[in-house]
Amino acid sequence: MATFEQKSIIITGAAMGLGLAAAKELAGRGANLTLMDFNEGQLKEVAAQLSEEFPDVKIITVAGDASNEEDVKKYVSEAQKAFGRIDGLYNNAGIEGRQAPITEYDIQVFKKVIDVNLMGVYYGMRHVIPVMQQQKYGRIVNVASVGGIRGVQNQVAYVASKHAVSGMTKNAALEYGRDGITTNAIAPGAILTPMVAEAFKQVNPNDPKAAETEYAQRNPIKRLGIPSEVAKVVAFLLSEDASYVNGQTIAIDGGESNIYGNS
DSSP states (O other): OOOOTTOEEEEESTTSHHHHHHHHHHHHTTOEEEEEESOHHHHHHHHHHHHHHOTTSOEEEEEOOTTOHHHHHHHHHHHHHHHSOOOEEEEOOOOOOOOBOGGGOOHHHHHHHIIIIIIHHHHHHHHHHHHHHHHTOEEEEEEOOGGGTSOOTTBHHHHHHHHHHHHHHHHHHHHHGGGTEEEEEEEEOSBSSHHHHHHHHHHOTTOHHHHHHHHHTTSTTSSOBOHHHHHHHHHHHHSGGGTTOOSOEEEESTTGGGTTTOO
């Protein structure tokens, strides 16, 4: 198991879901953390819980909006100030938006999804990469989705944003691999997070659990994933063990993306 002692890792969208799971996994391996989320109260609660469980780990929090470039500059600056370097960035903050056919999709919601899911990831790379270039070392993990490698009905904004994240990941890998920086993306499928739970409510408002059960039956493993399973892959990609993995979008979905369009 890779350790992260004396490593400085930034996690966006850290107050819940995949961000929180990664924070727990990385803190357990000794990483010093900069946790960023728009929900300041919940973010502070998470930091307090982690500090109690992992007292030797240093944790700072930065409240902000990933789609606001000034807020991104702030979390980068605060991480440098606290730890002197940035070894890894987990570009996790994201939203689903709403479910609707392309011709009926709300334009303002579409723009918001692009701002958070695409621009937020771009701003993170834009301002962290120069720090990593100076260090000649860095690991970046962006969150795409199976919606970034396949189409998903009624989620045009989400799918568009996540395909773009996968594309930017490839470009960053090409442009900055020579600087000792690797950039990869993960493509989670249906993982039991608050965002996914909300999606099932949209699919079946009267019985979201039934929607979840029905969806799970399409999966080769016949269940949904859990956040800790994603966190372990993220930890690998952020570690020195992943030194020759670059420019990849790795599906974490129980194999379901292999049957999309054929079920």
